[in-house]
Every structure is written in C-alpha cells, then in structure tokens.
Amino acid sequence: MTRVAVNGVTGQMGGAVIEAATDSEVVVGFATSDTDGVDGVPVVHPAEAAAALREYDVDVVVDFAVPEGALTVAEACVEVGVSIVVGTTGFDEDGIGRLKDASEEVPLLKATNFSQGIQVLQRLISEAVGTLEDYDLELMETHHNRKVDAPSGTASSILDVIQEERDVEPVYGREGHAPREDDEIGVFARRAGDIRGEHELVLAGNDEVLSLSHRAEDRGVFAAGALDAAAWLVGRDAGWYAFGDVVDA
C-alpha cells in the first residue's frame, strides 16, 4: 500500500483524504495546530516534516493546506526525496517558482482541481471559446464561506485555458460606471454556506447564450482524485506533472 502523508490534515480536505484512503495508508499528517492526532493519524508540525517523512517511511505527500505550508512541506520532500501532490491553491508567482524548483528534484503534481469533470469542462471551454470567437465571456465561481483565496484556483486555471484561445482581459467584479469592453472577461467569486465548488462560463452573442458549468457535490471527489494522482506519481522521475497526465494515462 502507498504510504501517504497529508499536509493540512486537520482541515476540511485533510479529513476527506483520510476518509477516502482505502487503497493507501495515511501514516502521518502535518498541521500547525497543537493536536496529537486526527482519526488515529499522528499530527506533526510542518517544521518537522523532513524528520517525519523519514520516520514514517512516506512514499508521497498529499497537500491541501495553505501556500506557505505547502512550500515548507514541498521543500522537506526535496530534502528527503519524497513525491508530492499539491492541491493547495492561491500561490503567488514566487510560490509557483519555488514549486517549480522542487519539481526539478522530486516528482511534483500540481492541480487546482482533482475532479475528472473539471478536466472535461476545460476541454469543452477550450473548444467553445475557440469556436464562438465573438461571444462575450463571463466566469463565475461559488464556494463555501471559509474559502480564503479568490478567485478559486480552478477559475484561474479556466482563465488560463481561455487565454490560450483568446486575448481577454480579466475584470474582477464590477462596480459603478463600468461599461463592458469587447476584450474583457468578468470574473466573479461568491462565498456562501458550505457550497463545495461551482464553476460556470457563460458565452453570449448572436441572440443565444451557452453556459458550461460544473458542480462538486462532495469533497470526496477531490480527495479520491488526489489519492489517484498520488498512487500514479510514486516512482516517477523528478518533474512537473498535471492531473491531466493521470486522467489521460
């Protein structure tokens, strides 16, 4: 069985990963809060991650934490030579650069969304935006009221897909006198309740509206995808991998 360490183990996704881990074994978790264990999994401070990766003979880290914590643990993975699946979102440019550096030393798979449906949605969006060249584009995402980063990592990835097809300028929300420019895409983030994650792209023009959307109904979908990615990643060469590499494999 793959021996997994979960970064952010005390969080919502940490719990979902422990629950979903039936074909792998969660042997240790990392979090900053002072607790001995979660669901029988020992919890270690991220500052001690390298020692714990050795002590628990970890094959791969599954990370759903905060950018700073993800980077600390990724660098511990480099020190020990352990693979890492990065699910945390909200990295700045410097953070992405540090992850890229880590991927030169160990296998690193980063995805802003581990659901298969989002993989398909991105392909559909690419085709729709490339085909309906003059249509206005507006991108919406909705998440639970505890989410700290905005727009979501998935929305940012969708924006990247759109920008490969079309030269659009994102406008993050609108207020006051804000007439729409032809080349802009409105990007909107809503936060409410315990909504697991909704993303929608609207394409409007030529007297019609096309809406492409996805809704995650349970965090289990992300946890299962990340664990599939973790099992796939172990034993690969050092490098930067994406969830599409796993799904298309």
Ligand SMILES: NC(=O)C1=CN([C@@H]2O[C@H](COP(=O)(O)OP(=O)(O)OC[C@H]3O[C@@H](n4cnc5c(N)ncnc54)[C@H](OP(=O)(O)O)[C@@H]3O)[C@@H](O)[C@H]2O)C=CC1
């Ligand atoms: N890629 C994907 O498919 C998905 C990605 N996500 C992303 O995963 C991340 C976590 O989401 P969620 O579980 O909802 O968030 P939570 O806030 O519930 O959990 C965050 C976790 O990170 C821990 N943490 C905080 N600081 C550090 C640190 N320095 N080092 C290590 N751990 C730390 C927290 O525990 P403590 O305070 O005890 O340290 C907590 O366990 C977010 O970035 C989210 O966007 C979420 C769902 C799917």
Ligand SMILES: O=C(O)C1=N[C@H](C(=O)O)C[C@H](O)C1
């Ligand atoms: O924080 C979340 O919950 C989620 N975060 C990811 C993101 O930022 O896109 C993925 C998913 O939408 C849930």
